[in-house]
Amino acid sequence: MIARPGPGTIVTCALIVATILLGTYGRDIAKELDMRWLVKFPSAWIIPFKTYISGAMKWLVEEAAIGPLSFTDITRGIAWLIEQPYRFVLSLLGDGFTLGRGDDARTLLPPVSWIVVTAAVMALGHYCRDWLLAALVGACFAYLAIFGQWDSAMVTLASVLIAVPIGAGGGLLVGIWAYRHPLGERILSPVLDLMQTIPIFAYLVPILFMFGFGPVSALVATIIYATPPMVRVTILALKSVDPELVDFGRMAGTTKRQLMWRILVPSASHSLMVGVNQVIMLTLNMVIIASMIGAGGLGFDVLAALRRLDIGAGFEAGIAIVVLAIAVDRLSQAFAERMGQIHPPQTDQSWAARHKRTVIVLILLAATWIFGRFSPFILDYPEAQTLTTGVFWNDVVKYLNVNFFDMFEAIKVFFLTYFMLPIKRTLLGIPWLWTIAMLVLLGWRAGGWRLALLCGGLSGLIAITGLWSKAMVTVYLCGASVILATIIGVPLGVLAALNRRAGVAINLLIDTLQTLPSFVYLIPVVMLFRVGDFTAMIAIVLYALAPAVRYAAHGIRNVSGDLIEAGIVSGCTPRQLLRLVRLPLALPEILLGINQTIMLALSMLVITALVGTRDLGQEVYIALTKADTGRGLVAGLAIAFIAIIADRLVNASARGARIRFGLES
Numbered sequence: 001m002i003a004r005p006g007p008g009t010i011v012t013c014a015l016i017v018a019t020i021l022l023g024t025y026g027r028d029i030a031k032e033l034d035m036r037w038l039v040k041f042p043s044a045w046i047i048p049f050k051t052y053i054s055g056a057m058k059w060l061v062e063e064a065a066i067g068p069l070s071f072t073d074i075t076r077g078i079a080w081l082i083e084q085p086y087r088f089v090l091s092l093l094g095d096g097f098t099l100g101r102g103d104d105a106r107t108l109l110p111p112v113s114w115i116v117v118t119a120a121v122m123a124l125g126h127y128c129r130d131w132l133l134a135a136l137v138g139a140c141f142a143y144l145a146i147f148g149q150w151d152s153a154m155v156t157l158a159s160v161l162i163a164v165p166i167g168a169g170g171g172l173l174v175g176i177w178a179y180r181h182p183l184g185e186r187i188l189s190p191v192l193d194l195m196q197t198i199p200i201f202a203y204l205v206p207i208l209f210m211f212g213f214g215p216v217s218a219l220v221a222t223i224i225y226a227t228p229p230m231v232r233v234t235i236l237a238l239k240s241v242d243p244e245l246v247d248f249g250r251m252a253g254t255t256k257r258q259l260m261w262r263i264l265v266p267s268a269s270h271s272l273m274v275g276v277n278q279v280i281m282l283t284l285n286m287v288i289i290a291s292m293i294g295a296g297g298l299g300f301d302v303l304a305a306l307r308r309l310d311i312g313a314g315f316e317a318g319i320a321i322v323v324l325a326i327a328v329d330r331l332s333q334a335f336a337e338r339m340g341q342i343h344p345p346q347t348d349q350s351w352a353a354r355h356k357r358t359v360i361v362l363i364l365l366a367a368t369w370i371f372g373r374f375s376p377f378i379l380d381y382p383e384a385q386t387l388t389t390g391v392f393w394n395d396v397v398k399y400l401n402v403n404f405f406d407m408f409e410a411i412k413v414f415f416l417t418y419f420m421l422p423i424k425r426t427l428l429g430i431p432w433l434w435t436i437a438m439l440v441l442l443g444w445r446a447g448g449w450r451l452a453l454l455c456g457g458l459s460g461l462i463a464i465t466g467l468w469s470k471a472m473v474t475v476y477l478c479g480a481s482v483i484l485a486t487i488i489g490v491p492l493g494v495l496a497a498l499n500r501r502a503g504v505a506i507n508l509l510i511d512t513l514q515t516l517p518s519f520v521y522l523i524p525v526v527m528l529f530r531v532g533d534f535t536a537m538i539a540i541v542l543y544a545l546a547p548a549v550r551y552a553a554h555g556i557r558n559v560s561g562d563l564i565e566a567g568i569v570s571g572c573t574p575r576q577l578l579r580l581v582r583l584p585l586a587l588p589e590i591l592l593g594i595n596q597t598i599m600l601a602l603s604m605l606v607i608t609a610l611v612g613t614r615d616l617g618q619e620v621y622i623a624l625t626k627a628d629t630g631r632g633l634v635a636g637l638a639i640a641f642i643a644i645i646a647d648r649l650v651n652a653s654a655r656g657a658r659i660r661f662g663l664e665s
Contacts, residue, residue: 041432046466050630057629061209075210083216086162093117093154111154113368113379114145116361121327123357128334140327148386149320155297156324159290160283163219167226167279172272174227175234176260185235192228197599197643199606200225200286201620202636204293205629218295226282233275237268273336280332284325288519289607292624298324302519306610311397311523312390318520322512397527412534420533424476432468436460439645447652454648458641467616467638474615474642477533477608478601481540485597489545490590493552494578503553510546518543518607526611536608544600551593555586588654595650602643616642 064071091097097109118141125134144153178185203221211217241264249263265272287299298321305314372379400408436459443455462471496503521539529535559582567581583590605617616635623632 041463041466041468043466045464047464049465050628050634052630053633054628054630057206057209072210079211079216079220082162082166082219086158086215086219089161090155090158093158094151109369110372110379112365113372114141114150114381115378116365116368117154118142118145119364120361121331123361124331125334127357128331128338133330133334137327137331140323143323144320145381146385146387147316147320148383148388149298149301149317150381152296152298152301152317153320153324156284156287156299156321159215159219159222159287159295159297160280160328163222163226163283164276164279167223167283168230168276170223171227171230171275171279172234175231176238176265178231178235179238180256180260188231192231193644194637194640195224195228197602197640197647198633198636199603199617199620199639200289201606201617201624202632202639204289204624205627205632208293208624208627209629214294215296217293218290221293222283222286222290222295225286226279229278229282230275233278234268234272237271237275238264240271241267270336273332277329277332277336280328281325284321284328285517287321288517299517302517306519306523306526309523309527310390310394311527312388312393314520314523315393316388316390318517318523321517397524400528408528412529415537416534420476420480420537423480424473424533427472427476427479428469430472432463436463442649443652446649446656451648451652455645458645462638462641465634465638467619467635470614470616470619470635471638471642473613474602474605474617474639477536477540477605477613477615478598478642481537481544481601482594482597484537485541485545485548485601486594488541489548489593489597490552493549493554493590493593494556494582496549497553497556498578506549506553510549513542514546518604522607522611531612533613535611536605536613539608539611540601540604543604544597547593547596547600548590549593551589551596552586555589555593556582558589559585588657591650591654591657595647595654598646598650599643602639602646605639 060071066074092112094111096111099106099108118138121141122134122138125137144150174188178188200221203224204217207217207221207224211220245263245267246259249259254262287295287297288302289299291297291299291303298317301317302314302321305311305317368378376382436456439455439459440452444452462468492506496506521542522535525535525538525542529538563581563585564577567577572580605613605615606620607617609615609618609621616639619635620632620639623629623635
């Protein structure tokens, strides 16, 4: 007996067909009926939010004051407070301590030697775990010296050492406040959503206005970008503390402050370190973007290489960021594990005996400062002894361009003609009113009237800002990239889950893609395919592929063994088992992976504006180059609204799938 589709399925299919037909013929129909306003949002209805925001920012910077202090005085004070520890750490690691300025400057102490820094991170690795971790982090820092990336890496590390404590500490305090005040948490949640979905490029313009161009502005932008995960992790970690411990603390007569800092925070310390780890990784992910407003270091090297289309230099600096990220990530994870363990105090030994590693590093530091005056090699790795892979990477790209140019061009033309342009024409041809109505209907079917109102309200706001066409181009680029990433990523995830050997290779590939900085993807893709939408799509797919693979693999692995056994007993072949049991039950996880892929694709769109796209990302980038606060923030908010709509719809669909399969009540 053949199952007949239900009424809901028939209506959905009819709406999809109607949408495609409207996208194809909508412009012609509107033109014939003299109703062009259906396709293009009327300019008379546009509200000039960008003008209002730019005016408000100008007033804030030039006229706003709190008593005798102007707003500029306050921002300069904040900048000064951040700059002092940054200058100290930068002097310690990179520039050295000097007295005087210009030609009269005299070096009091040179920067810490590359030998001492490497020894210090090895000592920390051994303290946190074992000699294996010490060897790994030592090799990472030695790589930075041997491949000539040491000076830039120390500038980046100085930024990390300042941004991470401020971001983690600020996120912890805000998270504690939200935990204590449920209303505050509800207010904070949408703010965090916006902070995590608005492209960081949009933050850079107002930060430039308030703090000027330089490393301090870059640090402020980095802190804003990296703090939200710490706030969320803090709230979740404190809520997950065993209620019996909290009751015990109250029975013991602790005050609210004592309960928080002596029971809740120590009990949640292991989970809190996960948040710290996220802050570290986001800080390192931010180094290239921050270089656009004055940050130096490895990020500036990658950006300069991209502008010169120097693939060798860009790859070397990008790999150096990856190496630094691996070392810092492994150290932070090991430190988190150590914090969760109980170590008996050693009170019967002297301080030096209890801190052997610290003593060795201090002795080594003093020795290098003394003997470094006679042997420069001790302080700085000799430039003549450095290695480079830049020539190799340049030769590889040159060889590919010379021998496979026609093939690359054929691939590009095929995808543009038969995949990308049809999607673009369809989306740009759909009447804006129909699109909003469809989003409202999807929201109502997936999550009820609240989600319907959210989808309708946010999409309506995009329309009245006058950015509807650019928003549709953004949806087209993001949609095409997500479709391709899903088509590639889900089968790879299934293969990784079902084949252990293939899983090792696929995980290695995905780890590599996740740790490479986003800008690094643009360099080889531009060299092979030139600029344009196809180049942007390939870069986005590479950057956003990882969640599709990981969530699909996780979903397949988590299918109940009892259900697999039942399928085998019923006589299912491996292919039927995959199609009828594994994939349907893994669908909620696959949808969540697609959701994360959409978020990464949208965050990458602003960066791909550098290769010639014509979407909201380019609008944000142009606003940055022109220091137009209103234009940048409005375009950034439009991207955030698209991200929020997609996130809520996909999450609601995933929850519906879990309910249908009995995985959630």
